[in-house]
Amino acid sequence: MTPLLQVENLSIVYEPKGDEPFRAVRNVTFSLEKGEFVGLVGESGSGKSTLGFALTRLLKHPARIEEGRILFRGQDISQIEGEELRRQRHGGFAQVLQSGMNALNPVRKIGNHFYDIFAAHGHIPPDQREARAKELVGKVRLPESVLNRFPSELSGGMRQRVSIALALSLEPELMVFDEPTTALDVLVQHAVMETIKALQESEGFTAILVSHDLGIVLESTQRVMVMHEGEIVEDGTSSQILGKPKDPYTQMLLSHYADPRAEVVELPGLTVRGGSKTVAHAPAAEVAGRIPAALDGVLEGAHDSFVVQGISKVYPPPRRGEKPVTAVDDVSFRIDPGESVALVGQSGSGKSTIAKLITGVEKPTSGTIMFGDVDVAKLGRRGLKDLRRQVQMVFQDPYSALNPLHTIEYILSRPIVNFTGAKGDDVRKRVHELLELVELTPADDYAGRMAHQVSGGQRQRVVIARALACNPQVLIADEPVSMLDVSLRAGVLALLEDLRVRLGVSLLYITHDLLSARLVTDRIMVLHDGKVVEAGDTVQVLRFPEDPYTIKLLDSIPQPAKAHARSAAAAAGAAARA
Amino acid sequence: MSAQTALESTIVPTPPEETLRRRRSGFVTSFLTVWSSPKARVGIVLLGFFILVAILAPLIAPYGPTQNDFARNESGGAEHWFGTTAAGEDVFSQVVFGTRVSLTVALIAGALSTLIAVVVGLSWGYSKGILSEIINFIVNLFLVIPGLPLMIVIAAYIQNGGLAMIIGVVVITGWAWGARVLHSQSKSLRARDFVTAAQFSGDSAPRIIFREILPNMTSIVVGSFVGAATAAIIAEASLSFLGIGDTTRVSWGSMLFWAQNSSALLTGQWLLLLMPGLSIALLALAFTLVNFGIDGLSNPRLREGTGR
Numbered sequence: 001m002t003p004l005l006q007v008e009n010l011s012i013v014y015e016p017k018g019d020e021p022f023r024a025v026r027n028v029t030f031s032l033e034k035g036e037f038v039g040l041v042g043e044s045g046s047g048k049s050t051l052g053f054a055l056t057r058l059l060k061h062p063a064r065i066e067e068g069r070i071l072f073r074g075q076d077i078s079q080i081e082g083e084e085l086r087r088q089r090h091g092g093f094a095q096v097l098q099s100g101m102n103a104l105n106p107v108r109k110i111g112n113h114f115y116d117i118f119a120a121h122g123h124i125p126p127d128q129r130e131a132r133a134k135e136l137v138g139k140v141r142l143p144e145s146v147l148n149r150f151p152s153e154l155s156g157g158m159r160q161r162v163s164i165a166l167a168l169s170l171e172p173e174l175m176v177f178d179e180p181t182t183a184l185d186v187l188v189q190h191a192v193m194e195t196i197k198a199l200q201e202s203e204g205f206t207a208i209l210v211s212h213d214l215g216i217v218l219e220s221t222q223r224v225m226v227m228h229e230g231e232i233v234e235d236g237t238s239s240q241i242l243g244k245p246k247d248p249y250t251q252m253l254l255s256h257y258a259d260p261r262a263e264v265v266e267l268p269g270l271t272v273r274g275g276s277k278t279v280a281h282a283p284a285a286e287v288a289g290r291i292p293a294a295l296d297g298v299l300e301g302a303h304d305s306f307v308v309q310g311i312s313k314v315y316p317p318p319r320r321g322e323k324p325v326t327a328v329d330d331v332s333f334r335i336d337p338g339e340s341v342a343l344v345g346q347s348g349s350g351k352s353t354i355a356k357l358i359t360g361v362e363k364p365t366s367g368t369i370m371f372g373d374v375d376v377a378k379l380g381r382r383g384l385k386d387l388r389r390q391v392q393m394v395f396q397d398p399y400s401a402l403n404p405l406h407t408i409e410y411i412l413s414r415p416i417v418n419f420t421g422a423k424g425d426d427v428r429k430r431v432h433e434l435l436e437l438v439e440l441t442p443a444d445d446y447a448g449r450m451a452h453q454v455s456g457g458q459r460q461r462v463v464i465a466r467a468l469a470c471n472p473q474v475l476i477a478d479e480p481v482s483m484l485d486v487s488l489r490a491g492v493l494a495l496l497e498d499l500r501v502r503l504g505v506s507l508l509y510i511t512h513d514l515l516s517a518r519l520v521t522d523r524i525m526v527l528h529d530g531k532v533v534e535a536g537d538t539v540q541v542l543r544f545p546e547d548p549y550t551i552k553l554l555d556s557i558p559q560p561a562k563a564h565a566r567s568a569a570a571a572a573g574a575a576a577r578a
Numbered sequence: 579m580s581a582q583t584a585l586e587s588t589i590v591p592t593p594p595e596e597t598l599r600r601r602r603s604g605f606v607t608s609f610l611t612v613w614s615s616p617k618a619r620v621g622i623v624l625l626g627f628f629i630l631v632a633i634l635a636p637l638i639a640p641y642g643p644t645q646n647d648f649a650r651n652e653s654g655g656a657e658h659w660f661g662t663t664a665a666g667e668d669v670f671s672q673v674v675f676g677t678r679v680s681l682t683v684a685l686i687a688g689a690l691s692t693l694i695a696v697v698v699g700l701s702w703g704y705s706k707g708i709l710s711e712i713i714n715f716i717v718n719l720f721l722v723i724p725g726l727p728l729m730i731v732i733a734a735y736i737q738n739g740g741l742a743m744i745i746g747v748v749v750i751t752g753w754a755w756g757a758r759v760l761h762s763q764s765k766s767l768r769a770r771d772f773v774t775a776a777q778f779s780g781d782s783a784p785r786i787i788f789r790e791i792l793p794n795m796t797s798i799v800v801g802s803f804v805g806a807a808t809a810a811i812i813a814e815a816s817l818s819f820l821g822i823g824d825t826t827r828v829s830w831g832s833m834l835f836w837a838q839n840s841s842a843l844l845t846g847q848w849l850l851l852l853m854p855g856l857s858i859a860l861l862a863l864a865f866t867l868v869n870f871g872i873d874g875l876s877n878p879r880l881r882e883g884t885g886r
Contacts, residue, residue, distance in 0.1 A: 017614070361774075388778050401771040405793045418780030466779065 010068035039217030042227035111147035215558035304372030311367030345527035398459035419470035457488035618871025664840035688807030699760030720754035
């Protein structure tokens with residue numbers, strides 16, 4: 001029997017006008033059997049999405065299939081166009097996009113989206129359309145009533161389910177899921193992934209899951225292809241990849257996964273054991289010696305604590321007639337000098353609002369926030385500037401946190417000039433110290449670059465350097481690594497942790513990622529609907545969680561090892577019975 | 579750690595010399611982007627033609643613009659290409675010299691109203707609360723008042739104005755639209771993290787507005803300048819045609835005014851109306867076509883020949 005899909009020697013090239021052509025996919029060859037569920041994993045820029053788009057022929061100019069064939073049911077689809085291609089989409093191939101939830105027309109009801117497709121392909125008689133649409137939304141576990149709703153009335157997860165149902169409406173044999181859950185919240189992500197898995201089993205279509213997250217892929221698929229710089233570097237069954245990955249790149253990716261519940265959590269460069277925490281990167285004994293001499297005198301470390309008592313933040317109702325939104329509800333905590341505290345929760349739990357409140361960007365509705373003997377909520381413009389000298393922020397998105405039109409030197413010099421009053425050569429010297437501090441060497445080279453001339457991980461280092469420029473006492477880090485590729489995360493986290501310990505600053509680490517919280521914090525607060533549901537020692541809370549919400553968060557983390565142990569055990573059990 | 583540093587360093591190893599070169603060629607790159615649009619290319623050539631005519635007017639025009647010792651109401655011929663006016667002036671020479679007025683008004687009025695639009699639009703986009711409401715009210719006020727009647731009222735009020743008066747009137751009535759466009763753009767840039775980061779770095783509001791936000795909207799500012807210049811050409815022509823301002827100054831608008839006064843169409847002297855009218859239309863067209871290219875600069879999706 002011929003395989004459902006055969007890709008032979010496929011190369012895809014981007015040819016932007018007036019720029020060098022760039023080959024995103026190089027000589028890729030693989031084949032898929034009917035009914036397989038295959039993962040396609042790679043970091044940003046690996047060409048995985050380009051390949052996914054090519055398979056469903058959704059590539060847009062300036063991308064072009066340079067050479068090679070895509071045989072789908074024995075027919076080469078790599079060059080077909082127009083009507084022939086359109087007919088292939090019925091019963092052929094379909095794709096669910098990462099932003100599929102935003103692909104719905106906001107002024108049309110969900111039902112109409114289905115009827116449009118049925119009408120375009122004419123495979124469902126008009127009188128059965130409604131019944132078929134109901135059946136489809138049922139398959140993705142949505143109530144029938146969504147057909148009468150507008151896209152804006154549904155949550156992100158529901159909309160992504162609708163777009164999966166839409167892709168299913170043409171009964172495709174091959175489905176490509178391009179990062180179907182990346183834009184969703186952690187808990188929702190988990191649920192949508194479960195639905196996709198169940199659907200694949202019940203419907204029996206062949207599926208490709210394109211994702212940057214090896215954990216999710218290993219947990220749900222039977223076979224994994226790892227892409228790196230346009231080539232498939234490894235292709236094997238999930239348990240093979242998990243057990244004995246052959247390619248060094250796959251090994252490197254795998255080494256960045258760990259279970260936050262384990263006794264020892266280890267990432268390249270970072271190790272955290274049961275109770276005490278050590279940073280392999282910079283053992284405590286070396287710490288003192290590594291501080292650049294010039295910084296030594298200036299550094300005092302943190303000496304004031306943040307004391308937050310019973311703060312609440314209520315936003316006015318989003319629409320008339322609705323209730324006001326309570327983003328933060330009676331939260332109290334303190335951050336002592338030099339302490340590292342994690343604030344975790346899913347999106348909408350109020351964690352970013354707390355960051356805005358304690359940095360004075362917004363005022364609490366009630367409660368007090370004291371930093372040393374300063375009441376943050378009562379600060380005026382002048383007072384805020386003084387506070388920012390002590391409290392600095394590390395931003396989430398390194399691409400938007402640096403102005404693309406300034407050099408790194410200019411960006412780093414601003415806080416130095418504004419807060420320390422240094423001038424001329426002193427500023428320059430300090431900029432270079434900061435660059436060396438965040439391991440961007442040679443500093444001379446990096447200082448003159450524009451933000452867009454360094455990579456994502458390096459950008460985040462610049463953001464950290466800027467936050468440290470005025471010797472603050474407290475750093476607020478809002479998801480500092482969530483936008484970075486997995487392989488870069490550990491490096492940035494290790495740097496953050498190392499600097500925190502060496503410079504003695506306090507850290508409030510805001511995240512939804514429990515693994516990173518385990519690695520860099522001493523204490524943790526779990527936030528749910530604006531309330532702290534569990535708080536305590538990080539290791540204690542993550543290893544022995546008590547609140548059901550904390551347990552739910554922990555369970556939603558993909559754990560490939562566990563999933564495969566389970567399926568292996570089931571297989572062994574079946575074999576023993578037989 | 580080693581794998582990660584290796585990955586990072588492979589991405590953009592740009593030597594500093596190249597950085598400098600790239601920064602210097604920023605203007606060239608932008609020009610090439612605009613030039614790559616066929617419409618803009620036509621516009622640039624057309625605009626260049628008018629600028630040349632304006633600069634070389636004394637060399638191109640066979641006579642002075644106000645020299646009136648020729649036979650009156652002559653039709654076009656070898657001696658006077660476009661004929662002569664009722665006052666006995668050479669129409670071709672007038673059209674050539676009229677280019678100077680139109681271009682001067684376009685450039686100065688365009689620049690001044692863009693300047694006001696930038697200052698108002700950016701401060702408006704950056705400010706919050708009551709100040710933003712007040713600016714909003716003022717801008718809306720200028721937007722809802724019909725332009726031409728307002729110009730006429732202001733021009734009549736100032737009375738004895740020359741070119742400066744026309745420019746002033748055009749600026750007063752023309753800045754509001756640009757301010758609104760720049761406002762919405764600066765508002766969206768204001769929400770970007772690098773603006774918050776600048777606040778955390780202790781930068782003052784004016785510095786954030788002009789050093790962080792403004793450089794990110796250069797293309798929109800240029801586009802707004804070109805738009806304002808186009809509007810200024812048409813406004814100047816309209817005012818002059820209505821006989822407001824100095825009707826003895828030779829401009830395309832005042833030529834139309836005198837041609838209309840002397841019933842040029844009835845006497846069969848259609849060139850008297852056509853030539854200045856065509857010039858106004860072509861110069862405005864040139865600016866509009868250039869703006870198509872500038873659109874591509876600010877929004878790559880609008881670049882021609884790229885999207886499908």
